[in-house]
Amino acid sequence: MLADADSDGYAAATRPHNSSIKQRPARVAVVSRPEDIAPTLDEVAALARSSGTPLEIVPQATGHGAGAPVGKGAVLLDTSRLADVSIDPESRVAMVVAGATWSAVNAAAEQHGLLGLAGSAPSVSVSGYTFGGGIGWLVRRDGLASGALRAVHSVDGSGRSRTAADDATDEVDRAAMWAFRGAGGVGSLTR
Ligand SMILES: Cc1cc2nc3c(=O)[nH]c(=O)nc-3n(C[C@H](O)[C@H](O)[C@H](O)COP(=O)(O)OP(=O)(O)OC[C@H]3O[C@@H](n4cnc5c(N)ncnc54)[C@H](O)[C@@H]3O)c2cc1C
Numbered sequence: 001m002l003a004d005a006d007s008d009g010y011a012a013a014t015r016p017h018n019s020s021i022k023q024r025p026a027r028v029a030v031v032s033r034p035e036d037i038a039p040t041l042d043e044v045a046a047l048a049r050s051s052g053t054p055l056e057i058v059p060q061a062t063g064h065g066a067g068a069p070v071g072k073g074a075v076l077l078d079t080s081r082l083a084d085v086s087i088d089p090e091s092r093v094a095m096v097v098a099g100a101t102w103s104a105v106n107a108a109a110e111q112h113g114l115l116g117l118a119g120s121a122p123s124v125s126v127s128g129y130t131f132g133g134g135i136g137w138l139v140r141r142d143g144l145a146s147g148a149l150r151a152v153h154s155v156d157g158s159g160r161s162r163t164a165a166d167d168a169t170d171e172v173d174r175a176a177m178w179a180f181r182g183a184g185g186v187g188s189l190t191r
Contacts, residue, residue, distance in 0.1 A: 017064040021069055031078065040077065053073070054073070059098070134182075
């Protein structure tokens with residue numbers, strides 16, 4: 001549900017980890033489940049249509065990478081409550097939802113003698129970090145975090161759920177993997 005500046009939750013959602021950046025979006029949406037992202041984006045589209053003003057969607061997991069002010073032309077999508085992580089030790093693959101941090105991944109991974117390709121700050125989210133390329137301590141030995149990305153479940157700009165992967169049937173989903181591997185992404189990641 002979209003909340004305006006007078007609502008509970010707006011102040012907390014617009015206080016990014018990088019507190020030097022000012023955030024005053026038109027609305028905030030604090031989602032509690034990955035499934036809430038698609039209907040939230042529909043709500044943003046309806047608001048943009050009814051007001052006749054385009055609205056940019058700014059997903060934010062932790063605000064660690066907040067690099068530019070967010071103003072009235074945007075809706076902030078706060079995914080910080082989406083924190084689930086699961087590890088398949090056999091395939092050595094982690095499944096994370098939008099707001100999961102590297103500290104949560106590595107706390108689960110180390111129980112299997114594994115380690116994710118994290119950066120230096122444990123509070124950074126897997127999604128934002130990986131979409132920026134993911135250059136961490138282990139880059140020389142094991143490569144970029146984005147190089148280890150297997151698939152991205154996301155919602156695109158028209159509210160459609162998509163799965164990007166190198167072997168996806170649709171060429172758009174194969175091309176999206178390129179963007180998710182360092183070009184900042186082309187949708188709102190759910191998982
Ligand atoms: C001042 C500063 C200092 C830093 N210091 C360190 C450091 O010491 N160690 C370190 O490891 N990194 C550091 N970083 C790097 C940086 O914070 C991360 O690499 C990363 O981008 C943060 O990801 P986040 O998701 O936690 O942050 P966020 O700010 O929440 O997101 C970062 C970007 O990812 C996008 N994004 C987030 N979630 C989604 C989603 N679900 N779908 C689509 N896009 C999404 C956001 O829109 C945003 O563009 C620093 C960055 C800054 C600006």
